[in-house]
Amino acid sequence: MGELKKVDFEYSQLNSERMRLNVGPQHPSTHGVLRLEVELDGEIVTEVVPHIGYLHRCFEKHCENMTYPQVIPYVDRMDYICSMNNELPYVMGVEKMLGIEVPEKVEYIRVIFSELNRIANHQIAIATFGLDAGAFTPFLYLFRDREFILTIFEKASGGRLLYNYFWVGGLAHDVHPTFKEDIRWIVKRVKETNKEIADLLLYNKIFIERTANVGILPADVAINYGCSGPVARGSGLPFDLRKDAPYSIYDRFDFNVVTGRGEVGTVGDCWDRNIVRFHEIEESCRIIEQALEQMPDEGDVREKLPKKIRPPQGEIYSKAENPKGELGFYIVSNGKDKPERVKGRGTSFVNLSVLPEISKGYLFADLIMILGSIDIVLGEVDR
Amino acid sequence: MGLLNKLDDPYYGGGIILGTLEDVLNWGRSKSDWYLQFGLACCAIEFMAVNASHFDFMRFGCIPRTSPRQADFMIVSGTVTMKMAERIKTLYEQMAEPRYVISMGSCANCGGPYWEHGYHVLKGVDRVIPVDVYVPGCPPRPEALEEGMIKLQKMINEQAIFNKRKRLREAEEKEKSVSDVVLSQN
Amino acid sequence: MIEQEIYNKLKEHFGDAIVELKEAPPSDPFIQVNPERLQDICLYLRDEGDMLFDYLSNLSGMDLAENLGVVYHLYSMKYKHTIVLKVTVSKENPNVPSVERIWRTADWHEREAYDLFGVIFEGHHNLIRILNPYDWEGYPLRKDYKTPEEYHGIKVPY
Numbered sequence A: 001m002g003e004l005k006k007v008d009f010e011y012s013q014l015n016s017e018r019m020r021l022n023v024g025p026q027h028p029s030t031h032g033v034l035r036l037e038v039e040l041d042g043e044i045v046t047e048v049v050p051h052i053g054y055l056h057r058c059f060e061k062h063c064e065n066m067t068y069p070q071v072i073p074y075v076d077r078m079d080y081i082c083s084m085n086n087e088l089p090y091v092m093g094v095e096k097m098l099g100i101e102v103p104e105k106v107e108y109i110r111v112i113f114s115e116l117n118r119i120a121n122h123q124i125a126i127a128t129f130g131l132d133a134g135a136f137t138p139f140l141y142l143f144r145d146r147e148f149i150l151t152i153f154e155k156a157s158g159g160r161l162l163y164n165y166f167w168v169g170g171l172a173h174d175v176h177p178t179f180k181e182d183i184r185w186i187v188k189r190v191k192e193t194n195k196e197i198a199d200l201l202l203y204n205k206i207f208i209e210r211t212a213n214v215g216i217l218p219a220d221v222a223i224n225y226g227c228s229g230p231v232a233r234g235s236g237l238p239f240d241l242r243k244d245a246p247y248s249i250y251d252r253f254d255f256n257v258v259t260g261r262g263e264v265g266t267v268g269d270c271w272d273r274n275i276v277r278f279h280e281i282e283e284s285c286r287i288i289e290q291a292l293e294q295m296p297d298e299g300d301v302r303e304k305l306p307k308k309i310r311p312p313q314g315e316i317y318s319k320a321e322n323p324k325g326e327l328g329f330y331i332v333s334n335g336k337d338k339p340e341r342v343k344g345r346g347t348s349f350v351n352l353s354v355l356p357e358i359s360k361g362y363l364f365a366d367l368i369m370i371l372g373s374i375d376i377v378l379g380e381v382d383r
Numbered sequence B: 001m002g003l004l005n006k007l008d009d010p011y012y013g014g015g016i017i018l019g020t021l022e023d024v025l026n027w028g029r030s031k032s033d034w035y036l037q038f039g040l041a042c043c044a045i046e047f048m049a050v051n052a053s054h055f056d057f058m059r060f061g062c063i064p065r066t067s068p069r070q071a072d073f074m075i076v077s078g079t080v081t082m083k084m085a086e087r088i089k090t091l092y093e094q095m096a097e098p099r100y101v102i103s104m105g106s107c108a109n110c111g112g113p114y115w116e117h118g119y120h121v122l123k124g125v126d127r128v129i130p131v132d133v134y135v136p137g138c139p140p141r142p143e144a145l146e147e148g149m150i151k152l153q154k155m156i157n158e159q160a161i162f163n164k165r166k167r168l169r170e171a172e173e174k175e176k177s178v179s180d181v182v183l184s185q186n
Numbered sequence C: 001m002i003e004q005e006i007y008n009k010l011k012e013h014f015g016d017a018i019v020e021l022k023e024a025p026p027s028d029p030f031i032q033v034n035p036e037r038l039q040d041i042c043l044y045l046r047d048e049g050d051m052l053f054d055y056l057s058n059l060s061g062m063d064l065a066e067n068l069g070v071v072y073h074l075y076s077m078k079y080k081h082t083i084v085l086k087v088t089v090s091k092e093n094p095n096v097p098s099v100e101r102i103w104r105t106a107d108w109h110e111r112e113a114y115d116l117f118g119v120i121f122e123g124h125h126n127l128i129r130i131l132n133p134y135d136w137e138g139y140p141l142r143k144d145y146k147t148p149e150e151y152h153g154i155k156v157p158y
């Protein structure tokens, strides 16, 4: 063989081809059945195209064919991780149309259960986010605690995951006799676990390395993309409907709106979104404690249940702060016992749409972290 | 199937196991089933709970796999939509034989709450792939899924590996004789 | 700012393009506008100093028997007030200007309204189906929609 010829070239002149990669819909680290079409330049993400609809269950079509109370189970199945929070804006909307004032006790129970479910949701969010980062232990710890919360829901409503508990004008049943003790116990427990999680996961050096300065979402972009909930608050935007447009009895409680401050990286990175969830668990505990103090023991939770639910003609947009952000229902009534139209403004649907914007220019492994930090539930994305 | 019981049995004793090769193979197969993670909807959250600390699915010898090539069975948990149906079929076809399917939740069984107006919902995953065990419920409790798993293990244990034809014939005859008895009683 | 003031201001600026303000408690009040000047109106609502509707909460399509409608729920992060805009178009010619350039969040919302109702948003950069498969036929949320018998060889009805 002859001598090798020496070739001069610069690496920047190397023509590399972009690669299109398909992630999902069945993929271990997409949260559910999401399909991402990713364009990569080496390891760098240059474009992300989400394809959704793999769980489109025709929620809005069902609403048009069901009576108002029959819609509630379908509302549950929208964001199945926090069903209680889903029911709240829907029943509030219908109540507002009917002009029903629900009893005090009902309001308190609703707030307590919504906040408990918020805790359960954030626990799943942090757990699965840890799982994405390769941390399996926090998953087991958090699911252990979540199981206790579910037991309380089960005692009250009979369901572990989907409750159908908030009804228009009241609740399906009264709570069980040991309700208050149970909740005090669980709140204590949640706080203890939270401390563990902070050590195990959130302030873990490896975890910080993976998540800080990744997927930065500036506040103005967040607003323009309609982001809400921890995604918006992680960017330092104090947008919380519980404070900004108080519904139910949230104005009676003292709690803080947690925002990201860029403690370990830049404001609005993946770590910030998670620390917001983490602190919100504590804030929820505070709300629950106050609500337990103020809650009246007497009262019939079923006394205001209307015999016939037939709202007058009109329309309403009823919104509430879901653990993931603003959840709204646009309910149009035509005076009959079935709604003319119910549009669910899925929180995750809107939050997910920001993904292509914030994942450009990061490594492919970071894309999974960014997706995990947005905390989507496909049931709500596709409805 | 009592293979292990025989070890403590005073008559068998001495570390000797008497059984057919089929029993041994089936025992091994049924106690280490790897499954394909296939979470689709709300049922998948219950499925996650089964995996986590309280219910501990791994004690059945079930380890989650993310690739269909390494999986023995697949748990379809949740609503299957039209868009998803073809993917499920592809994944099922990629799994190596023998393969099994557990359909978890009413949605995967028959369309669940979406059976009537769900224009985009597949009314039962058995329209695209064969199903071995159906677990009813919306969502099924974790215990129900565990029961389904036990059912599947039983099924695997009773499966014929050798002499399949003979076994089938025997089973048919048995069934026939039973039905004959029933008929004659009537 | 209450709806009446917003309405007056809009009326002053856009004249005939603003049709009416409807208030009937407990329903939310809404402002009916003409689709032709929708983009200008939205841009004005977003950028005008004392309105600043920088957050599009919701965009939904509607089937109004003969017509199709689109409803916009706006919210202002600064002043925390809301307003509802409505436009109506005929089913034969369902063209509405896209507000995707004004609020990026409208991108997916509009694709959804197109997918389910068949409203065509002019100027949208990528108006394709989003929830249903790309080769789905018909607009499912229209009242006269018939569920297809089969899709890719799979039976659809129960």
Ligand code: SF4
Residues within 6 Å of the ligand: A077, B041, B042, B043, B044, B077, B078, B079, B104, B105, B106, B107, B108, B112, B113, B137, B138, B139, B140
């Ligand atoms: S069976 Fe019920 S819980 Fe399971 S996926 Fe269907 S709706 Fe959800």
